[in-house]
Amino acid sequence: MKAIIINKYGATSELVMANINRPQPGRGQVLIKTKAISINPIDYKTRQGSGIAFLLKDKFPKILGWDVAGIVDVVGLGVTNFSKGDCVFGMLRFPDESACYAEYVVADVNEIAAVPSDISMIEAAATTLAALTALQALTQMKVQPGRTILIQAAAGGVGHFAVQLAKLYRLRIIATGSKNNRDYVMSLGADHYIDYQDTNAFSNIVDGSIDYVIDGIAGKVGADTIKLVSHDGIICILPVEHAEPVLEKAEMLGIKVILFRVTPSSSDMLTLATYLARKQLIPKTEHTFDFSDTAIQHAHKIIEKGHISGKIVITI
Ligand SMILES: NC(=O)c1ccc[n+]([C@@H]2O[C@H](COP(=O)([O-])OP(=O)(O)OC[C@H]3O[C@@H](n4cnc5c(N)ncnc54)[C@H](OP(=O)(O)O)[C@@H]3O)[C@@H](O)[C@H]2O)c1
Structure with a gap:
């Protein structure tokens, strides 16, 4: 072959x-x-x-x-x-x-x-991998309806699934990406979009108002947004090789961090298949x-x- x-x-x-x-x-x-x-x-x-x-x-x-x-x-x-x-x-x-x-x-x-x-x-x-990541990250953080999630890199492979699933789970969604992706990510159900190229972009977000983060970027980008996360919030870092700056700040503030690794799972694949069939995930x-x-x-x-x-x- x-x-x-x-x-x-x-x-x-x-x-x-x-x-x-x-x-x-x-x-x-x-x-x-x-x-x-x-x-x-x-x-x-x-x-x-x-x-x-x-x-x-x-x-x-x-x-x-x-x-x-x-x-x-x-x-x-x-x-x-x-x-x-x-x-x-x-x-x-x-x-x-x-x-x-x-x-x-x-x-x-x-x-x-x-x-x-x-x-x-x-x-x-x-x-597959990207959708499983979004699903398993939300599951590991035990997200609750009505709470607020920050999804960094919301238009990417993981991010576009994470926004759709977070919407399905009735979270309030703050999503980041470049201005080119604003309309697409908002069409997936984000409540607020932050253009990461705009230096004042996070000024409208109240410190401590975010309960969960799916961080597809981490590094300095992740560390710079930690002040927005509540003290009992959870940050799920995907690119674990860039976790260090986030971990350092999170430790100082007592915020929980998950160093995420996606896991193969037929039951999670079945969940994704169900969402696909119902057109809840596109x-x-x-x-x-x-x-x-x-x-x-x-x-x-x-x-x-x-x-x-x-x-x-x-x-x-
Ligand atoms: N630990 C694990 O098990 C696991 C699982 C899956 C993924 N990952 C890691 O997680 C990361 C994301 O994965 P992915 O598949 O979603 O990647 P991806 O599809 O390559 O993500 C691309 C997206 O990142 C956005 N982006 C780039 N710079 C940004 C910034 N400064 N702020 C906000 N958004 C930005 C881009 O938006 P614009 O085009 O608008 O700039 C683009 O839409 C990768 O590093 C991947 O290796 C880890």
Whole structure:
């Protein structure tokens, strides 16, 4: 089968097409014929040798990618809840190597759910790692209706799901992004939009008035907004490699911080499938590319810039 591999960590040019053996599903697993995959910032970070590279075995070639939507091709021993031909999606094995940049991928059944009948493979692939992150971050903070949440990077892969879910959970939403994304994020249900390029942007927000933060930026950006968070508030940091400045200030103020890591989960995938089917969650795919090394190199270059609105999906 065809796969996009890397033979060492490095630049986008390390992503190359190769022919490799098709994997075989073991007990409790299925082999998925891949139809679409999505690209996340963790892909480029790991390609560079940062991100979660330190957790992976030092063995090459590696196949990146954790998000898949496709069709069950082979059912492993002991699998009763999926059959050949089922459309499924999920985030696989994170933070271990998952190998989704490939024509066939093995998945544990406890990581996937059925794709709702009127949802496309592109929409399904988009609603995986980023959507799980938004869902699990809100769950871990035990958000309560009527409280206020700050969503930093609200138009991004995680952010656009987080705004929609926070709306569904009846939170008051303050969202950040550039002015280009204001109309889109407000259309998702944000109550207030902050253009991070406007130096006075946070002046309308009362100190201590925010109960929860999903922080997709962290670093100085996150640290500068801590005074807005209430003393019993919770900050969920996604780019944990930039957590330090937030942690330092939060500790001084006694504010709780979660250093978040997304976890594969079929029950959470089922929840996302339900929201997709009910149109309570609408994924945005800003770019769709074909499955080639040049296309995936291009996708990595785009996502590295940090200004994507929604997701990038590769179709296979
Ligand atoms: N720990 C975990 O398990 C976990 C899980 C998922 C994601 N993450 C991390 O969380 C981060 C966000 O992920 P993602 O997939 O949402 O990334 P993404 O899709 O690349 O986010 C891009 C968005 O960031 C916005 N942005 C850039 N600079 C900003 C700023 N200063 N203030 C507010 N918004 C800004 C951009 O808005 P404009 O275009 O308007 O500038 C863009 O919409 C990444 O670092 C990712 O690796 C961690």
